[in-house]
Amino acid sequence: MLCLPLSPTEHDASRMSYSAIVDNPAPNVEDIQAAARRIGSHIVKTPVLASPRLSAQIKGSVVLKLESSQRTGSFKIRGALNAILTIPTHHRERGVVTASTGNHGRALAAAARDLGVPCLVGLSVSVPASRADAIRALGANVVIAGDSQDEAVDHLRPIASSKGMAFIHPFDDAAVIAGQGTVGLEMMAQIAELDTVLVPVSGGGLASGIAIAVKGLSPGLDVIGVSSAACPAMFASIKAGRPIQVSEEPSIADNLGGGIGLHNRLTFLIVQSLVQQMLLVDDQEVRQAMRELFAQTRLLVEGAGAASTAGLLQLSGKLDGRRVGVVVSGANMDPLTWATLISSPS
Ligand SMILES: *Cc1c(COP(=O)(O)O)cnc(C)c1O
Numbered sequence: 001m002l003c004l005p006l007s008p009t010e011h012d013a014s015r016m017s018y019s020a021i022v023d024n025p026a027p028n029v030e031d032i033q034a035a036a037r038r039i040g041s042h043i044v045k046t047p048v049l050a051s052p053r054l055s056a057q058i059k060g061s062v063v064l065k066l067e068s069s070q071r072t073g074s075f076k077i078r079g080a081l082n083a084i085l086t087i088p089t090h091h092r093e094r095g096v097v098t099a100s101t102g103n104h105g106r107a108l109a110a111a112a113r114d115l116g117v118p119c120l121v122g123l124s125v126s127v128p129a130s131r132a133d134a135i136r137a138l139g140a141n142v143v144i145a146g147d148s149q150d151e152a153v154d155h156l157r158p159i160a161s162s163k164g165m166a167f168i169h170p171f172d173d174a175a176v177i178a179g180q181g182t183v184g185l186e187m188m189a190q191i192a193e194l195d196t197v198l199v200p201v202s203g204g205g206l207a208s209g210i211a212i213a214v215k216g217l218s219p220g221l222d223v224i225g226v227s228s229a230a231c232p233a234m235f236a237s238i239k240a241g242r243p244i245q246v247s248e249e250p251s252i253a254d255n256l257g258g259g260i261g262l263h264n265r266l267t268f269l270i271v272q273s274l275v276q277q278m279l280l281v282d283d284q285e286v287r288q289a290m291r292e293l294f295a296q297t298r299l300l301v302e303g304a305g306a307a308s309t310a311g312l313l314q315l316s317g318k319l320d321g322r323r324v325g326v327v328v329s330g331a332n333m334d335p336l337t338w339a340t341l342i343s344s345p346s
Contacts, residue, residue: 025174026266029216032181032209039081039179042114046070046183048190048325051296058312060322063191064293067183067329068301074255074330075183076107076170079205082179083168084111092117097160097167099123099145099152102131103255103304103332104170109140120165122156124148126257130334148248149258170258171205172266181209187325188217196324200307201225201234201278202256204267206329211274222276226311228256228304229282234271238278243268252341253286253303255330281310287341289313293328294342302333303341 027035046066054062067075084096095118098108105121112119119140123132125147132142145155153169160167169176183206187194197214199207204225211223227235230251237243243264248257260268271278281289286303289310293301301309308326312319 026270027174027178027181027209027212029213031174031178032185032213032216035078035082035175035178036182036185038085039078039182042071042081042111043078043182044070045186048187049297053296054292054309054312054326058316058322058324059320060324062312062324062326063194064297064309065183065187065190065325065327066297066299067327068299068305068331072103072107072110073302073332074103074107074305075180075206075327076103077111078182079173079176079179079209080104080107080111080168081114082182083166083173083175084108084115084117086175087166091164091166094163095119095165097122097156097163097165098170099149099156100170102127103330105135105140105142106131106138106332108168109135109138113139118165120156120159122146122152122159124152150245150261153261171203171208172261172264173205174266177205177209177212177266177270179209180206181213183327184210184213185217187327188214191323191325193323194218194221194325196222196224196319196322197327198224198226198308198311198324199327200253200256200304200329201227201271202231202258202304203260204234204271206327207275208267208270210327211270215274223274224311224315225271225275225278226307227278227280228253228286228307229280231257232280233259234268235278235280237264237268238272251286251303252283253281253307255302255304255332256307279311279314281307281314285310285314290338291342300331300333300335300338301328302330302338305330
């Protein structure tokens with residue numbers, strides 16, 4: 001598979017530095033610590049699990065961070081809660097709007113219900129009906145809008161502003177990034193001597209938040225991002241040096257689908273400056289990782305959630321002696337589909 005090492009020195013000349021983002025609205029470690037206090041009572045402080053099998057395979061020490069056990073089945077409730085809780089109270093009651101390929105919509109709906117706030121979720125036509133039903137079951141209104149994530153965003157933003165509701169972007173939002181960064185804070189507290197973190201990347205909100213948190217506390221730590229080869233929007237954008245659009249193919253890591261937005265404000269620059277390396281994994285590798293994770297944990301992990309483990313396996317031989325934290329980001333997959341993927345040969 002393709003592997004693009006992004007050593008900071010190699011790219012320094014062409015990149016805008018993270019600290020130089022004009023009107024820098026990106027969160028810092030203190031913002032992430034504040035987010036942790038704000039959302040603490042609404043989320044699960046998810047467990048970490050040492051993995052002897054994966055440790056042996058990479059000749060290092062692997063610890064899994066199980067956000068698959070988070071409320072709503074993914075880490076996205078963290079960013080959603082922090083985003084709603086940072087809206088001034090008088091504005092909050094008008095409600096929140098988003099566009100999402102699934103897990104963010106579900107998370108925002110759950111967070112809005114917790115906080116007694118109306119919620120509208122726009123889904124692109126490609127999102128399976130079961131996802132829409134799950135979001136409706138949480139009390140949110142659902143509209144189907146646009147062929148892609150980016151189109152759904154374009155459709156929903158004006159609706160939000162006309163109704164005075166707050167639009168909560170799934171990843172390109174400082175409060176969302178700060179919320180997702182709380183995963184990194186927990187990992188730093190839970191895993192001693194962590195030196196490498198592997199994170200699945202779609203829009204890059206999770207990777208951005210985690211990178212700001214862990215590198216803020218321990219600057220020498222390496223963050224490695226893992227994109228799906230079926231929709232390598234961030235990978236290709238980093239390679240191109242600017243946000244670009246890629247075509248999207250169906251994938252078992254469907255929650256890694258969607259673009260990063262041609263007018264990306266935050267996550268592209270944050271990933272570009274704080275993530276050391278980006279990897280691509282294909283469906284075959286993701287499926288293998290799902291099997292490994294089941295063998296190791298007996299847990300159902302969705303494709304997107306297994307992508308970081310697939311990246312880890314791709315790097316075996318290159319992480320000798322490292323203490324690696326692997327973010328297992330979600331568990332939202334139809335169990336029958338999952339069982340079929342796990343049990344059929346290769
Ligand atoms: C959204 C999501 C990701 C990717 O997060 P981004 O912030 O978009 O990069 C990874 N895994 C799961 C399970 C997700 O739902």
